[in-house]
Amino acid sequence: MQLIFKIAWRNIFRHKGRSIIIGIILFLGALLMTVGSSVISGMDRGLEKNIVNGFLGDIVIIPEKEKSDNILFKLYGESVDTITNYKDIKKQLIKEDDLKDFLPVGKNVTTVLNEEDGDPGFTMVLGVDFKEYCNFFPDNFQLVEGDIKNGEGKQAVIKQKMVENQETGIVIPLKTREDLYDQMNVWLIPEKSRLVEENLSEDAKDNRSELKIKNTAVFMGMSSTNSTSDIRLTVKGIIKYSALNTIWGHFAIMDIESYRKCLGYFGASEKLDIIDEEKKKLLGLETDSIENLFGSTDVLVSDSGNVEVADIDFSKKEVSVVPTSRNGSSTNVDLEAGVYNLVFVKLKDNINLEDGVKRLNSTLSSSKLGVRAVTWKKASGFIGSMATIIKGALFLFVAFLFFVAIIIIVNTLTMAAIERTTEIGMMRAIGARKAMVTGMFIGETSILSGLFGGIGLVVGIAIAQLIPLFNITSENDIVQLLFGGDTFHPFLSMGDILVVIFELIVVTLITVIYPIIVAINITPLDAISRD
Amino acid sequence: MNIIEIKELTKNYPLGSTIVHALRGIDFNIASGDFLSIVGPSGSGKTTLLNIIGCIDNASSGSVNIGGVEITKLNDKEITDIRLHKIGFIFQTFNLIPVLDVLENVEFPLLLMKNRSKSEVKKRAESLIDAVGLSEHIKHRPSELSGGQRQRVAIARALVTNPDIVLADEPTANLDSATGEQILELMKEMNRKEKTTFIFSTHDSNVIKYAGYVLKIKDGKMVN
Ligand SMILES: Nc1ncnc2c1ncn2[C@@H]1O[C@H](COP(=O)(O)OP(=O)(O)O)[C@@H](O)[C@H]1O
Ligand SMILES: [Mg+2]
Numbered sequence: 001m002q003l004i005f006k007i008a009w010r011n012i013f014r015h016k017g018r019s020i021i022i023g024i025i026l027f028l029g030a031l032l033m034t035v036g037s038s039v040i041s042g043m044d045r046g047l048e049k050n051i052v053n054g055f056l057g058d059i060v061i062i063p064e065k066e067k068s069d070n071i072l073f074k075l076y077g078e079s080v081d082t083i084t085n086y087k088d089i090k091k092q093l094i095k096e097d098d099l100k101d102f103l104p105v106g107k108n109v110t111t112v113l114n115e116e117d118g119d120p121g122f123t124m125v126l127g128v129d130f131k132e133y134c135n136f137f138p139d140n141f142q143l144v145e146g147d148i149k150n151g152e153g154k155q156a157v158i159k160q161k162m163v164e165n166q167e168t169g170i171v172i173p174l175k176t177r178e179d180l181y182d183q184m185n186v187w188l189i190p191e192k193s194r195l196v197e198e199n200l201s202e203d204a205k206d207n208r209s210e211l212k213i214k215n216t217a218v219f220m221g222m223s224s225t226n227s228t229s230d231i232r233l234t235v236k237g238i239i240k241y242s243a244l245n246t247i248w249g250h251f252a253i254m255d256i257e258s259y260r261k262c263l264g265y266f267g268a269s270e271k272l273d274i275i276d277e278e279k280k281k282l283l284g285l286e287t288d289s290i291e292n293l294f295g296s297t298d299v300l301v302s303d304s305g306n307v308e309v310a311d312i313d314f315s316k317k318e319v320s321v322v323p324t325s326r327n328g329s330s331t332n333v334d335l336e337a338g339v340y341n342l343v344f345v346k347l348k349d350n351i352n353l354e355d356g357v358k359r360l361n362s363t364l365s366s367s368k369l370g371v372r373a374v375t376w377k378k379a380s381g382f383i384g385s386m387a388t389i390i391k392g393a394l395f396l397f398v399a400f401l402f403f404v405a406i407i408i409i410v411n412t413l414t415m416a417a418i419e420r421t422t423e424i425g426m427m428r429a430i431g432a433r434k435a436m437v438t439g440m441f442i443g444e445t446s447i448l449s450g451l452f453g454g455i456g457l458v459v460g461i462a463i464a465q466l467i468p469l470f471n472i473t474s475e476n477d478i479v480q481l482l483f484g485g486d487t488f489h490p491f492l493s494m495g496d497i498l499v500v501i502f503e504l505i506v507v508t509l510i511t512v513i514y515p516i517i518v519a520i521n522i523t524p525l526d527a528i529s530r531d
Numbered sequence: 532m533n534i535i536e537i538k539e540l541t542k543n544y545p546l547g548s549t550i551v552h553a554l555r556g557i558d559f560n561i562a563s564g565d566f567l568s569i570v571g572p573s574g575s576g577k578t579t580l581l582n583i584i585g586c587i588d589n590a591s592s593g594s595v596n597i598g599g600v601e602i603t604k605l606n607d608k609e610i611t612d613i614r615l616h617k618i619g620f621i622f623q624t625f626n627l628i629p630v631l632d633v634l635e636n637v638e639f640p641l642l643l644m645k646n647r648s649k650s651e652v653k654k655r656a657e658s659l660i661d662a663v664g665l666s667e668h669i670k671h672r673p674s675e676l677s678g679g680q681r682q683r684v685a686i687a688r689a690l691v692t693n694p695d696i697v698l699a700d701e702p703t704a705n706l707d708s709a710t711g712e713q714i715l716e717l718m719k720e721m722n723r724k725e726k727t728t729f730i731f732s733t734h735d736s737n738v739i740k741y742a743g744y745v746l747k748i749k750d751g752k753m754v755n
Binding site for chain 1: 620626
């Protein structure tokens, strides 16, 4: 063993040129593999952190009628089906051991009416109970314009406004504001605040003198199953999501009551309008299906804006109204009785995502709640698949490089074997077994890959550690996906490093197989017949 | 006592569509401790015969018995072991492992045998290096030695395992005649000292004078 190692070691120095070629290839291979896997790991971790903790939770419960799991980025304008039995779902979710928390939300596309005779705008919105939302996603956005003075731009400012002061309104991300400006030529700013010049988009700056500035806008739901209604909302703040701002920035957030009104989910009178003529005929005859569609309890908002809870019994065409006061005792119970589109779910830390979603789905389907659970990866549609594509592309790239590397190394080593025919044949003649020849080749390649691959690995780890220090950021959606967030933050776990080492060993073994076959088939005769 | 017994040995090489009869029936015995020279012109079959005795080529027919073992019917591992334990080789050139120094080259077969301690191996190798007169070059690599010195190392290495036979195929062919004679002297001396059987081939009739016995072959046949 020591002898084999000695010979292998010295042969490396004897054939310096060849060793350096193989060494450089192994160095680059290990380096690329390490950096590549740190990028992938960083992306995975970043996406998971920024999607799970920043926008969706681990699992999204969606209406069963939704054909696609991709609920977040449905074809623009297509509306999401409703969840009308949230209270029943909640009863079930509370019993689930796997879950840490859950949050019902409305999610749809709204039209923003143009009051200046221009084109309308469009934006995706979430309808949330701000108190619950801010608890579920603490500090996932900052206030960049608005009533910043007493909260330093923290989410808490909005929370205080919307929860403690019981205000209604909308918060709009920077990105959405720019999009709306492009569409409508109207620049939105929060109430009671002034234009912040440096936040103007390039186009808006160019148009500074004629800029139409507003702090309210009229939002109209675009729901295919319901008739639409509109609502004027005050802009409570311009926000920036803490991560993946360019992606989440397409989503404005409004309070759930306004959301329901906007989407036309609300109100006894509106409720009847919701049902178009054809449906009315059908539904009017079949009580069960009506109840299935809307549930037995709904939150209603009258035209005057008051929130009311009503038990609607369509069969009797009677409405019993329980009045509540906007300024007084509007409670969670009231809100939760209403219509939602989705429920975001967070799993406990130790629960595996796929297992968790499987278990949740089996309870959901057995309790016939008309909803199903999908993972954040599926729910986020193209984000999840883009991540997979980026990963796949990186993998293919690395695999291709390795393929080329393996071919070069195999070629070089095979030439080395042939070059050493006399030497090997002579060794065999004086009693060296095939195992010894094999050992020599494995030894040489292992030393090279241990040394150069090891250096590559260490340099790769160093690069992965250094990159975050440069604080590389991007505003580009795709690049942000690659980063898994706003900043490029590669990450290497011990497992990743072990995988790289394992891959290096596999590559070493693969490259050495053919040269070994060539070498052990060298007979003493091959050496002698050269004389 | 015969260390080697050869009976009706033939060797044919296929060459394209024809067959080269390199050995056409060799019969002879070699006694232990002999210093035998195989002499014949180029192409007569000397190398072929030595290769078969040395277990690095196989016979087409006939039998070769070395120290009581019929070597024509062994597998690669057994053949390798016979080469390691019973035979020492001195080739014309390319005798030594380039990356090992003189001591390590001589130690090499002993280390392959794995049945001696490191210090024993070293002691044995050093004594043989001393015997071939290379004590001063013990740390030199083959590339730092002259042709004659390399052959001396080869002799030391061939003898280090105490083999039954040492085979040397034209060991002096690449040396000038003075050096060649020194090498043959040394072989002869080692033959006396170590009581090892030596078989060497040559096409140079000048060197025959060193031989104890001479086997003349021509066209693959023994001649008197
Ligand atoms: N591998 C081979 N293939 C074909 N013919 C061979 C081969 N090796 C040797 N021969 C032939 O066998 C004969 C004996 O060769 P060899 O034993 O090398 O003779 P010598 O060593 O006496 O010069 C020669 O005619 C040679 O051409
Ligand atoms: Mg010859």
